[in-house]
Amino acid sequence: MKTVYCSILGFGAIGQGVAEILLMKKEYLESIGLEVKVVAIVDSKGATVNPEGVDLADCLARKKKSGTVALEKISGVEAIQSVSHELVIETTPTNIQTGGAGLQNMLAAFQTGKDVITSNKGPLTLKYRELMETAKAAGSHFRFEATVGGSMPIINLSNEVLAGNKVKSIKGILNGTCNYILTRMLEERASYNDILAEAMQLGIAETDPTYDVEGIDTACKLVILANAVFGLDATYNDVEVTGITKVTPEALEMAYERGHVIKLIGEVSRERIHVAPRLVPINHPLAVGGTLNVASVDTELAGEITVTGKGAGPIETSSAILSDLIAIYGN
Amino acid sequence: MRVSMDIELKDVPGQMLLALQPLSECKANLITVVHHHQKRTPRKTVPVKLVLEARPESIETIKAKLEENGIRVVRVGEHRFRESINVVLIGHVVHTGIRDTIDEIDRTGYAEVVDLSLSMPGINMLSSALMKIDAVSKEDLQKALTILKEVSTKKNLLMVLPIDIQA
Numbered sequence A: 001m002k003t004v005y006c007s008i009l010g011f012g013a014i015g016q017g018v019a020e021i022l023l024m025k026k027e028y029l030e031s032i033g034l035e036v037k038v039v040a041i042v043d044s045k046g047a048t049v050n051p052e053g054v055d056l057a058d059c060l061a062r063k064k065k066s067g068t069v070a071l072e073k074i075s076g077v078e079a080i081q082s083v084s085h086e087l088v089i090e091t092t093p094t095n096i097q098t099g100g101a102g103l104q105n106m107l108a109a110f111q112t113g114k115d116v117i118t119s120n121k122g123p124l125t126l127k128y129r130e131l132m133e134t135a136k137a138a139g140s141h142f143r144f145e146a147t148v149g150g151s152m153p154i155i156n157l158s159n160e161v162l163a164g165n166k167v168k169s170i171k172g173i174l175n176g177t178c179n180y181i182l183t184r185m186l187e188e189r190a191s192y193n194d195i196l197a198e199a200m201q202l203g204i205a206e207t208d209p210t211y212d213v214e215g216i217d218t219a220c221k222l223v224i225l226a227n228a229v230f231g232l233d234a235t236y237n238d239v240e241v242t243g244i245t246k247v248t249p250e251a252l253e254m255a256y257e258r259g260h261v262i263k264l265i266g267e268v269s270r271e272r273i274h275v276a277p278r279l280v281p282i283n284h285p286l287a288v289g290g291t292l293n294v295a296s297v298d299t300e301l302a303g304e305i306t307v308t309g310k311g312a313g314p315i316e317t318s319s320a321i322l323s324d325l326i327a328i329y330g331n
Numbered sequence B: 001m002r003v004s005m006d007i008e009l010k011d012v013p014g015q016m017l018l019a020l021q022p023l024s025e026c027k028a029n030l031i032t033v034v035h036h037h038q039k040r041t042p043r044k045t046v047p048v049k050l051v052l053e054a055r056p057e058s059i060e061t062i063k064a065k066l067e068e069n070g071i072r073v074v075r076v077g078e079h080r081f082r083e084s085i086n087v088v089l090i091g092h093v094v095h096t097g098i099r100d101t102i103d104e105i106d107r108t109g110y111a112e113v114v115d116l117s118l119s120m121p122g123i124n125m126l127s128s129a130l131m132k133i134d135a136v137s138k139e140d141l142q143k144a145l146t147i148l149k150e151v152s153t154k155k156n157l158l159m160v161l162p163i164d165i166q167a
């Protein structure tokens, strides 16, 4: 049995989802020879630390009850530096201006020789090259399947499952909020603003939806794919971005009458990175509805391979973190 | 029917008139003329490409009349629109002159707006248009879209293109 000592930095929807999945999958992990012990959990207020492994059920209950797991005033970087472990699971909020706490946490993790698994796009969008080089120099594993398409395997699909195939392009819907809004506008013949309000009420859109509806979130995910799958050195400024705020119910309806839906499509290849609303034939594999995400990987040998799935949600997204964990430490 | 015609003019003044005269005589509608002023054939003539709309039975007459006028007709071919796409435009489509936008495409001769649906829900609200554009070839379609993209940028319209088109 291999014991993996890890920390969870950020204990919001995803951090808690990871804890729940580790509890749910304890026996399965043991059956493949893995025991995962969480030695530190950090949120914005501080940390709870136990070098032998914290009680996850206890931490989840405490977080729900009092809003924090913190028992000590310890930051993520301090936990990385002072508590002995080998894996950092980084799930703090995305910040694409500075990289936020996530960037500091990841760099500190590599500098102390730790592996990192993350769902946090910010640092990867801003400093992909630097992070990869730091990880490599330290001999650390660095995996981030959860950053693109939530549960949907796309980075690992392109790089590992389809190994040997040159990937020509990846196209798809990488933002569930936009997909929900466009799907519902057509269903209800309702305006963008009305459906945005509905999405906010349901918690599908954030109170400041700019990041999603202007296509910025999709663009960040494309930047990660451009770097991780196509080996480019791309940043956000390399992406041409148009969001969905101008799309009208009338346009959706006219398109539908001619057999098309309008979707916010992200597209990346070696030549260009592009986000814009596009006309998609109703029976096209990318024409999925609701909050679903979908991506089509166009490969040299295998042709087009399309995956679809939930792009968000604590358990769904954490499942990608679990698969990254097993990819590093399994057998 | 729509035909394209490659002709050669002598490099002296007044030739273009000689070329156009048979067309009007046969009531053909001239759609485009591409005149390669700089180019010369080995015979020192100037190559010109015409696209015209004419009744099928008058094509042969036009050809004969051109040759009577001393104009060499190199090739006559049916000019067919093989490519077709739908494009959505959203914004102040009407205020910014939809006619104008359509003309820009039609003027090319290799592409044409063949269908248009418009929806104007109200003053101060964004209008939406769905255009069907036909073009002679894939390259011509791309060229027409480049024009449409420039017009859209100028008029601040959102252009929604089909997914299989290079945006």
Ligand SMILES: NC(=O)c1ccc[n+]([C@@H]2O[C@H](COP(=O)([O-])OP(=O)(O)OC[C@H]3O[C@@H](n4cnc5c(N)ncnc54)[C@H](OP(=O)(O)O)[C@@H]3O)[C@@H](O)[C@H]2O)c1
Residues within 6 Å of the ligand: A009, A010, A011, A012, A013, A014, A015, A042, A043, A044, A045, A067, A068, A075, A076, A091, A092, A093, A094, A101, A119, A120, A121, A122, A146, A147, A150, A311, A312, A313, A314, A317
């Ligand atoms: N939600 C999804 O479905 C989804 C899907 C894919 C990717 N992601 C990405 O995953 C990450 C986490 O998302 P989430 O939905 O779990 O966000 P969230 O619910 O807002 O949770 C963020 C967590 O980070 C903590 N935190 C904030 N600043 C911190 C700091 N300086 N040091 C340590 N912890 C800090 C917060 O503390 P408090 O609890 O004290 O506020 C909170 O526990 C984000 O980068 C997001 O973009 C999310």
